[in-house]
Amino acid sequence: MKICCIGAGYVGGPTMAMIAKQCPEIAVHVVDLNPQRIAAWNSDTLPIYEPGLDEVVREARGRNLTFSTNVDEAIAEADIIFIAVNTPTKHFGIGAGRAANLEFIEKCARQIAKVSEGHKIVVEKSTLPVRTAEAIKRILSSADNGATFDVLSNPEFxxxxxxxxDLLDPDRVLIGGESPKAVQTLAEVYAQWVPREKILSTNLWSSELSKLTANAFLAQRVSSINAISALCEATEADVDEVSKAIGTDSRIGPKFLKASVGFGGSCFQKDILNLVYLCEHFGLREVADYWEQVVIMNDYQKRRFAERICRTMFNTVSDKKIAILGFAFKKDTNDTRESAAIYVCRDLLRERARLVIYDPKVEKETIVSELLSALSDLSGTISDLDRELVESNVTVVDNAYDAAIHSHAIALLTEWDEFRTLDFERIYQTMQKPAFIYDGRNILDRQALRKIGFEIFAIGKSN
Ligand SMILES: NC(=O)c1ccc[n+]([C@@H]2O[C@H](COP(=O)([O-])OP(=O)(O)OC[C@H]3O[C@@H](n4cnc5c(N)ncnc54)[C@H](O)[C@@H]3O)[C@@H](O)[C@H]2O)c1
Ligand SMILES: O=c1ccn([C@@H]2O[C@H](COP(=O)(O)OP(=O)(O)O[C@H]3O[C@H](CO)[C@@H](O)[C@H](O)[C@H]3O)[C@@H](O)[C@H]2O)c(=O)[nH]1
Structure with missing residues (x-):
């Protein structure tokens, strides 16, 4: 059997590497339009940082895992074609700011229709609005070379x-489709390492909608606890104690109740906005409003954090040096898409703070480009003033101690493990006084820091 995956990103790369590792008899070919990304997949420095990924890729690459830009060839040879391209929020035209941009998906479907012969199973791996498979089927059925297709939905969690x-031991693998034979063929691939009872099959539309719903529920939990964190700060309740108290109720459960500076990542906001747009499309105004509140609350949490920094530093951060620890949207990734850090830094820059940023895995170019795009207007134009703000007020350094030297405050925005064990005595000596710490992840020992002399502010703690 031959598998092709279109899109060598955060999903296509690791997912296909795992299939290739677990199924040595299947030839897996991952293709992408981006030659730099493909070159990186073929090098010793993979394009994404993910614990354990190097070993998996090293085991399968060259054996039954190939990365290339030969999209047509890979499609033509494959029995199963995964589509794992990006589906970002649309920034133009109808549905701008909410709907998913399906341009890349449609281009893949057209290309598959053009170069395929015989029978192929086409798998939606990307996260898509419910009923996208209908459009994909229509496009594929226009193939004029006699090719036939089954379309399946197999969202990635x-x-x-x-x-x-997560790939080695998933909670479940979800496959939606109309043809039992096609569903069975894909299920056989996963069954090489995933227990059968964890492979769920549903109709196409339930599968597509389950992915959006899962992300909406997860993000809703984070926004719910973050909403409570604001109330904790006003009432001397402690959000971590509240989380623990409610999370021990087996009906609620303990996961995804960690209050934070706000959720980030390429998925939660995009997928909820997509859900909101779908609800509006179907005339379900109240349902749309309900889910939109999750994103509104998240924006509030990020804004609130930056405002608290300004307020508690005597209402001005202008010309003050603030060390930013962490820029990725969570630990153990180099991904910065929609990271809360971007928006906190943007707001601080607008207050004319000087930022010295350190993240163990994020490159300087990525940080600068994220900040410039956060400061740009809707059309993507960056004013000279904003460009100047970033050029003069942002420094990126390669360790936390250098970031903290002479700073007035530290804002911890990503929960990297190395930040837990920093020598804060040493850091305190090098900082301006009073020395402030804003813990946006609640990972630091407040008592110990206070003993050293820090003024510490954390999420959902009223000091
Ligand atoms: N990132 C995650 O953790 C995650 C998890 C689950 C689901 N998803 C979903 O999976 C999809 C992919 O996400 P991602 O994070 O991997 O995106 P990504 O941006 O990292 O990767 C997508 C890749 O597709 C390539 N591409 C786009 N159009 C192409 C075309 N016509 N031919 C060949 N290559 C093309 C791009 O060059 C890019 O490298 C999205 O729908 C996302 O919502 C993402
Ligand atoms: O209790 C929590 C849990 C998460 N977060 C934040 O929420 C964001 C998302 O975290 P997480 O869900 O762990 O990472 P993602 O890689 O975005 O994964 C989500 O989005 C993926 C893309 O759709 C899905 O596949 C996953 O199942 C889903 O968890 C991050 O900024 C986290 O810091 C919190 O603030 N508090």
Whole structure:
């Protein structure tokens, strides 16, 4: 059997590497339009940082795992074609700011229709609005070379930072489709390492909608506890104690109740906005409003964090040096898409703070480009003033101690493990006084820091 995957990103790369590792008899060919990305997949420095990924790729690459830009060839040879391209929020035209941009999906479907012969199974791996498979089927059925297709939905539930564990031992694999034979063929691939009872099959539309719904529920939990964190700060309740108290109720459960500076990542916001757009499309105004509130609350949480920094530093951060620890949207990834850090830094820059940023895995170019795009207007134009703000007020350094030297405050925005064990005595000596710490992840020992002399503010703690 031959598998092709279109899209060598955070999903296509790790997912296909795992299939290739677990199924040595299947030839897996991952293709992408981006030659730099493909070159990186073929090198010793993979394009994404993910614990355990290097080993999996090293085992299968060259044996039954290939990365290339030969999209047509890979499609033509494959029995199963996964589509794992990006489906970002649309930034133009109808549905701008909400709907998913399906341009890349449609281009893949047209290309598959053009170069395929015989019978192929086409698998939606990307996260898509419910009923996208209908459009894909229409496009594929226009193929004029006699090719036939089954379309399946097989959404991916991996989380970044734990992708390899999630792929090795998933809570479930979901396959939606109309043809039992096609569903069975794909299920056989996963059954090489996933227990049968964890492979669920549903109709196409339930599968597509389950992915959006799963992300909406997860993000809703984070926004719910973050909403409570604001109330904790006003009432001397402690959000971590509240989380623990409610999470021990087996009906609620303990996961995804960690209050934070706000959720980030390429998926939660995009997928909820997509759900909101779908609800509006179907005339379900109240349902749309209900889910939109999850994103509104998240924006509030990020804004609130930056405002608290300004307020508690005597109402001005202008010309003050703030060390930013962490820029990725969570630990153990180099992904910065929609990271809360971007928006906190943007707001601080607008207050004319000087930022010294350190993240163990994020490159300087990525940080600068994220900040410039956060400061740009809707059309993507960056004013000279904003460009100047970033050029003069942002420094990126390669360790936390250098970031903290002479700073007035530290804002911890990503929960990297190395930040837990920093020598804060040493850091305190090098900082301006009073020395402030804003813990956006609630991972630091507040008592110990206070003993050293820090003024510490954490999420959902009223000091
Ligand atoms: N990132 C995650 O953790 C995650 C998890 C589950 C689901 N998803 C979903 O999976 C999809 C992919 O996400 P991602 O994070 O891997 O995106 P990504 O941007 O990292 O990767 C997508 C890749 O597709 C390539 N591409 C786009 N159009 C192409 C075409 N016509 N031919 C060949 N290559 C093309 C791009 O060059 C890019 O490298 C999205 O729908 C996302 O919502 C993402
Ligand atoms: O209790 C929590 C849990 C998460 N977060 C934040 O929420 C964001 C998302 O975290 P997580 O869900 O762990 O990472 P993602 O890689 O975005 O994974 C989500 O999005 C993927 C893409 O659709 C799905 O496949 C996954 O199942 C889903 O967890 C991050 O900023 C986290 O810091 C919190 O603030 N508190």
């Amino acid at each position: 991996l989380a970044e930072g734990t992708a390899i564990d």
